[in-house]
Amino acid sequence: MEKHNNIVLLLGDIGVHGFREAFQRFPDRTFNIGIMEQSMVSVAAGWALKGYRPIVHTIAPFLVERAYEQLKIDFGYHSLPGIFVGAGGSYDYSSLGCTHHCPADVSLLENIPGFTIFTPGNSSELEDAINRAFTRRCLSYIRLSERANTTTNQLGIKCLNALERPSTGPTVVSVGPCLDMVRVATMGLDVCHVYANVIPGEQFKMPWVPKGPVVVVEPWYRSSISQQIMDNEWPNAAQVINFCVPKSFIRSYGKINDIDQKIGFTADRLRVIVSNLCTTQNLPV
Amino acid sequence: MTSEDRVKELKRKILRAAYTAQEGHIASAFSVLDILYVLYAHVMKVSPSFVKHQARDCLILSKGHASLALYAVLEEIGFLMRGELNTFGKGRLGGHPCEELVPGVEASTGSLGHGLPIAVGQAMALLKGQLESRVFCIIGDGEMNEGSIWESLLLAGHRRLTNLTVILDYNRSNDRALRLPISGRGASDILCNMGWRVSSIDGHDHSDISRAFTRVIDNRPHFVVANTVKGKGISEMEKDPHAWHHRAPTAEELALFLEELK
Numbered sequence: 001m002e003k004h005n006n007i008v009l010l011l012g013d014i015g016v017h018g019f020r021e022a023f024q025r026f027p028d029r030t031f032n033i034g035i036m037e038q039s040m041v042s043v044a045a046g047w048a049l050k051g052y053r054p055i056v057h058t059i060a061p062f063l064v065e066r067a068y069e070q071l072k073i074d075f076g077y078h079s080l081p082g083i084f085v086g087a088g089g090s091y092d093y094s095s096l097g098c099t100h101h102c103p104a105d106v107s108l109l110e111n112i113p114g115f116t117i118f119t120p121g122n123s124s125e126l127e128d129a130i131n132r133a134f135t136r137r138c139l140s141y142i143r144l145s146e147r148a149n150t151t152t153n154q155l156g157i158k159c160l161n162a163l164e165r166p167s168t169g170p171t172v173v174s175v176g177p178c179l180d181m182v183r184v185a186t187m188g189l190d191v192c193h194v195y196a197n198v199i200p201g202e203q204f205k206m207p208w209v210p211k212g213p214v215v216v217v218e219p220w221y222r223s224s225i226s227q228q229i230m231d232n233e234w235p236n237a238a239q240v241i242n243f244c245v246p247k248s249f250i251r252s253y254g255k256i257n258d259i260d261q262k263i264g265f266t267a268d269r270l271r272v273i274v275s276n277l278c279t280t281q282n283l284p285v
Numbered sequence: 286m287t288s289e290d291r292v293k294e295l296k297r298k299i300l301r302a303a304y305t306a307q308e309g310h311i312a313s314a315f316s317v318l319d320i321l322y323v324l325y326a327h328v329m330k331v332s333p334s335f336v337k338h339q340a341r342d343c344l345i346l347s348k349g350h351a352s353l354a355l356y357a358v359l360e361e362i363g364f365l366m367r368g369e370l371n372t373f374g375k376g377r378l379g380g381h382p383c384e385e386l387v388p389g390v391e392a393s394t395g396s397l398g399h400g401l402p403i404a405v406g407q408a409m410a411l412l413k414g415q416l417e418s419r420v421f422c423i424i425g426d427g428e429m430n431e432g433s434i435w436e437s438l439l440l441a442g443h444r445r446l447t448n449l450t451v452i453l454d455y456n457r458s459n460d461r462a463l464r465l466p467i468s469g470r471g472a473s474d475i476l477c478n479m480g481w482r483v484s485s486i487d488g489h490d491h492s493d494i495s496r497a498f499t500r501v502i503d504n505r506p507h508f509v510v511a512n513t514v515k516g517k518g519i520s521e522m523e524k525d526p527h528a529w530h531h532r533a534p535t536a537e538e539l540a541l542f543l544e545e546l547k
Binding site: 008028029031033034036038039040042043044045046047048049050051052069070073074077078079 | 384385391392393395396398399401402403404405406407408409410411413414432433436437439440443
């Protein structure tokens, strides 16, 4: 906000304390609009129509689900730039119940043409995502999360193995902040790793043609990534398997790990799946 | 030609365009047309030569289905080509106005409840830029059922968006669903308490309309209740406005209506 004086920040009475510095330093560009997410998004569009660059932040379900039509029409249909930051990815608010969960954010926003979805794996990647969203004037959604990868990667879809040629083992595609879990799950297994922290509007491009099965790991409801991979014409492409948050309401409370265990989104379960794939290919387990 | 005659002519053009396209929300267009015409012709600082001028006044037709009225006025003022109204439904003039396609359209409305908060955002941005421009937003009484309208009224009143004028095209078409608490005794209290200056006018009287929009020194946004008739000027539409909400005339009906507008 300091570098670009056309950025305005809009909050929905959430995160106000966290952004107190912004209120202090940029009082004429930081607004607590109030608890009115639909109007907040439309108001942001009004600013964008006047040449400003709005950033809107609140808890993911209120931003994406409550104000979905506004995102679709006031930004998508109007082709306006906007940066939408959703906090509390999937079930980060693990003790607050379903009203504060949003595992559908990625799959919902995939269906608004023109949206670029950033799923940074940690705070360094988040910073890159914000900069990229701003400089490219994208209509973007940036998904915040309590989970964080210990390693930082560039933005995009990248191969992580320093291999000269990819093995014929399974390829595991980690999307966003699940990389640490995937590393644990695949320790000692002969797999190729792909990491993605941007879900582009256009086709999800794998960095190479996978020779074996592909497992797509996403800490939210399955997006269209696995379908896009399947749709590619790869003669040797075997199966594409999804490992993601199952589609059901989470009716229990606890810590994030508790819910992971409950719904089976764990390194242990992923390991079983991946090692079975290795076994079928006679790879060392 | 008087202002009122000018509007009659626009109504004839609208009828012909809707007949050709076999499409259009004519009755809604007719309830809002006088307001739109007076705003563009006599009140707003806006010009086809400066379509995107920073300091222009802006109008958002939040009740986007009244698009025929907006297009007729935009053609009259010169934002559109002469005769372009007749391409309604085929060219760039759709059933709901598109900001990207049509010069003079400030927001792509059509889904009720979007235009007003967009206008609020624009008003905020203009105030921040310390520009003298005014933002006008026309809403419908049916549209006032939408939550985002009340959110916007709360927000704008609270933030004293003095450059914002909201006009309610109060043609009462919503009465069959829900009666709004904004007519009758004490009704303006609601909006006043929300921080608005409230006026009430005859939405078909051009002097009344002009007077309402004279800029006054007031730190509150302005809410104008414009009492209108859906389908104004065509007796059959005035008698049965709901039947004419989204219906194009037949050739016989067109001839009758044109005759009535002589």
